[in-house]
Amino acid sequence: MANHKSALKRIRRNEAVRLRNRYQHKTTRNAIRKLRAEEKKEDAEKLLPEVIGMIDKLAKRNIIHANKAGNLKGKLTKHVAGL
Known part of the structure; x- marks a missing residue:
């Protein structure tokens, strides 16, 4: 104690x-x-900046590593572009 x-x-x-x-x-x-899980590209494009902001905030506060944040953002951006 x-x-x-x-x-x-x-x-x-x-x-x-x-x-x-x-x-x-x-x-x-x-x-x-x-x-x-989003099927429509327009909805995904609206949601993407919000999610990227959340990921950046986690990286800034060292909740996740900066490289992991970058990898997530890249993969999500690529996913949305491919819809």
Whole structure:
């Protein structure tokens, strides 16, 4: 068990941040699935900038690696272009 006030606060903070990161990551993954399942090109093109913004935000906050973000964005863009 932690012996200092600051350590107790850090434990609480880490848990809050972990849950927030988990929520954002899961939300982004669901948005990616929704984009990949989209059949109409017009709808997919509208959804693509939103999803790319979500991916960029995850990479900026180090929830996912920057290279993974780039790979995802490239694959999604290619998928939408091929519709």
